[in-house]
Amino acid sequence: MYQELQQHYGYLFEDELLQEINNVGTYRDIPEGLKLIEIGDYIKSMPLLVSGAIKILREDDEGDELILYFIEQGDTCAMTLSCCLGNSKSEIRAVAETDTKLIMIPVSKMEEWLGKYKSWQQFVLQSYHNRMTELLEAIDTIAFLKMDERLFKYLKDKAMVNHNDLIHVTHQEIARDLHTSRVVISRLLKTLEIDGKIELHRNNIKVIDL
Amino acid sequence: MYQELQQHYGYLFEDELLQEINNVGTYRDIPEGLKLIEIGDYIKSMPLLVSGAIKILREDDEGDELILYFIEQGDTCAMTLSCCLGNSKSEIRAVAETDTKLIMIPVSKMEEWLGKYKSWQQFVLQSYHNRMTELLEAIDTIAFLKMDERLFKYLKDKAMVNHNDLIHVTHQEIARDLHTSRVVISRLLKTLEIDGKIELHRNNIKVIDL
DNA sequence: TTTGATGCGTAACAAAAGTTACATTACTAC
DNA sequence: GTAGTAATGTAACTTTTGTTACGCATCAAA
Secondary structure: OHHHHHHHHOOOOOHHHHHHHHHHOEEEEEOOOOEEEOOOOEOOEEEEEEEOEEEEEEEOOOOOEEEEEEEEOOOEOHHHHHHHHHOOEOOOEEEEOOOEEEEEEEHHHHHHHHHHOHHHHHHHHHHHHHHHHHHHHHHHHHHHOOHHHHHHHHHHHHHHHHOOOEEEOOHHHHHHHHOOOHHHHHHHHHHHHHOOOEEEEOOEEEEOOO | OHHHHHHHHOOOOOHHHHHHHHHHOEEEEEOOOOEEEOOOOEOOEEEEEEEOEEEEEEEOOOOOEEEEEEEEOOOEOHHHHHHHHHOOEOOOEEEEOOOEEEEEEEHHHHHHHHHHOHHHHHHHHHHHHHHHHHHHHHHHHHHHOOHHHHHHHHHHHHHHHHOOOEEEOOHHHHHHHHOOOHHHHHHHHHHHHHOOOEEEEOOEEEEOOO
16 A cells, blocks of 8 residues: 555655555545445545545435536545534535545544644645635536536546546436436437537447547 | 624634734725625635625636625635635635625734644634535535526525615626526516515515515 | 616517437347 | 347427517616
8 A cells, every 4th residue: 555655645745644644544445336425424534545536426305416526546535524524424425436446544533634744734725625626617517508518528527537538328327417317418419429529329428529 | 803803703712813813813894895806816815704794706707607605704715715725816706795894814824823723723624614515505506496496595695694684686786696697587586576475676675585 | 857877577589408208229138 | 039128319399598679667967
């Protein structure tokens, strides 16, 4: 684990902190599709992403979903931070978008380190800042873009975090993430294909105009 | 100033910190409508709200606005925090919703206090948490509610922060805040009036069903 | 009191998004 | 193979939201 820590977080944290993380952190290998956090969960530890990507979702009373954003390596989930430090329930759902490696840090330690390591404090504040920015971007997307633009952005983002322009997904799954209906997505996808921006296949979409 | 500090923040901060705030903070009286922060501004100090309310807005490339939320006494602007600590530009606009009293804290101090006062650290983290929650609520509103529901929620929120069920606002102003057109708002307001939820007057709306 | 500006009401229409229904095509299990 | 299921395509329609256009009311300045 120390190798990967060094590699992905070495530029952020001093050796002593890396050592501490190495001592108390739990290394976890997460398969694609696994639900990491459910809405209402109490969070007992905080993940540091080593590789892979995680999809963050919001849900309303009726169970309708909406994707907020993806987080990638070097990130942590500021929602988790928020919940840990506030000792409150999770407001979001987190699902592994790809196979993912991460290191779990117990809450107690992250609080202790806040006072102890300046670099940790910086990291936590920076994470809050990043997540805030991404939430604002999510708001921009929902509020200012039309569905066809949102759809194309979604496909590009998904291609990005998967490091692959061929996306394995069904129309129905997209519809759930974007909080609309399958028919609407099929219709808009067809238009995107006609415009030469994507290629449609069963269970797969190839993003051309990246 | 110390009186008001004591009154609104006494339960949060220890005496020593209150004293420091009193020494370095600048008291400001803001009239309704004044723009406190513009998108792209670099933030040099951070506001502690003593009384009144501030409207936080987002804007897209074409200059279209969208209200995110109101902040009230006891709050601070976590966006400001975020920008100060990251030394980055403001992503939002802040406008005084009512006459407002606040205390400005210089950036240098807020960083210093993070290491020095546990209560300050808690306050900063709690503020991040609160703002995150409000951003999520804003997303819920935009993504899951229809325009008539958003409108009624907007009116209720506005009545709330103004401590007055008679709202001084034009249809055009509402349209700007909700990122839609005046005609749409007029239409939906009329429906709300017919449903007995509000009363319409020139430049004023009375919220009945609070 | 006229003029101009602002605020509001409303009709008519257009565009975007959501819904229902059904057909076709692939894949899977038997 | 065949049956069943999941995925997709598409038409027809409704609802919601956005746009354009215009009339009327109110208010303030000249």
